[in-house]
Amino acid sequence: MKSQSMWKYGLFAMIVVIGVALDQWSKWYAESWLATERPGFFSHPIVLEVPQEAEGTTVEEYLGQTFEANSPEEVKAMAQLYTRTEDGVHLRPETELEAGQIIEVTNRDVTVIEGYWDFQYTRNPGAAFGLFADKDSEFRKPFFLGVSLLAVLIILGLLRGVQNDQKLLLWALALIAGGALGNFIDRVRYGYVTDFIVWKYTDVYRWPTFNVxxxxxxxxxxxxVIEMIRDMLRERNQAGEAIEIEAQA
Known part of the structure; x- marks a missing residue:
C-alpha cells in the first residue's frame, strides 16, 4: 500500500516538474526571440550582438540569417521598420554592421500555420487568457499569487484521495498544478505572465493569447471532466447491476 502511494506522488511530481520546465522553457523562447513594442504599455525588443563572422553584412542580410523562421518579406519589413541601435537610432536595411555592434529588433512575430497559429509576444498582468488584466495592480498581484497557492494546496488535498485506478484524474491534477505553478513563477519574478501563443481563423476570429x-x-x-463522467457512468452501471441482482433474487 505504501509503495502504491509513493508511486502516485512520484508520478504526480514528475508530471508537474516536466510541465513547469516546458512552460518556463517556452517562455524563455518568447522572451528571447519574440519582440513587441506597445507605446504607453511596454517595450520588449530582441537585443542582438553582431558576431565577428557577420561583420560587413547588411542589416537585412543579418536578420535573414538570424531569423530563419521568418519569410524574406517579414525580414525585409523588420529591417525597414523595426531595427535600431542600442541608442535608439533607426537602421536602414542596407546599413553594414560591425562586429560587436548591439542592435535591437522592436517587433518580431513567428507564423507557425498561416492564418491559424502565430507566436506573438505579450504580457498579461491578469489571469488565463487576459482575464482581470484591467484591474488595479496593487490588488491584482497579491490576489493572483494567493489564488495560485490556494489552488496548489487544494490539488494536493485532492491528490490524497485519488485511487490507483484513477490515473486520468492523477494526470488532471498534475497538469493543473504544473500550469498554476508555471504562471505563479512568472508573477513572482515579473508581476505579469508571458503569453505568446495565438490561435486564430484568418484575421477575423482570434482566441485570446495564451501560454503553455x-x-x-x-x-x-x-x-x-472526463474522469467525472466516467465515475458517473460507473456508478450508474453498478446501480443497474445491483438492481438486476435484486430482481433475480
Missing part, C-alpha cells in the same frame, strides 16, 4: 501553462490547465480540467 494555460494549455496545461485547460487539458487538466478537460481530463477532470
Amino acid at each position: 501553462a494555460d494549455a496545461l490547465i485547460c487539458v487538466g480540467v478537460a481530463f477532470m
Whole structure:
C-alpha cells in the first residue's frame, strides 16, 4: 500500500516538474526571440550582438540569417521598420554592421500555420487568457499569487484521495498544478505572465493569447471532466447491476 502511494506522488511530481520546465522553457523562447513594442504599455525588443563572422553584412542580410523562421518579406519589413541601435537610432536595411555592434529588433512575430497559429509576444498582468488584466495592480498581484497557492494546496488535498485506478484524474491534477505553478513563477519574478501563443481563423476570429501553462490547465480540467463522467457512468452501471441482482433474487 505504501509503495502504491509513493508511486502516485512520484508520478504526480514528475508530471508537474516536466510541465513547469516546458512552460518556463517556452517562455524563455518568447522572451528571447519574440519582440513587441506597445507605446504607453511596454517595450520588449530582441537585443542582438553582431558576431565577428557577420561583420560587413547588411542589416537585412543579418536578420535573414538570424531569423530563419521568418519569410524574406517579414525580414525585409523588420529591417525597414523595426531595427535600431542600442541608442535608439533607426537602421536602414542596407546599413553594414560591425562586429560587436548591439542592435535591437522592436517587433518580431513567428507564423507557425498561416492564418491559424502565430507566436506573438505579450504580457498579461491578469489571469488565463487576459482575464482581470484591467484591474488595479496593487490588488491584482497579491490576489493572483494567493489564488495560485490556494489552488496548489487544494490539488494536493485532492491528490490524497485519488485511487490507483484513477490515473486520468492523477494526470488532471498534475497538469493543473504544473500550469498554476508555471504562471505563479512568472508573477513572482515579473508581476505579469508571458503569453505568446495565438490561435486564430484568418484575421477575423482570434482566441485570446495564451501560454503553455494555460494549455496545461485547460487539458487538466478537460481530463477532470472526463474522469467525472466516467465515475458517473460507473456508478450508474453498478446501480443497474445491483438492481438486476435484486430482481433475480
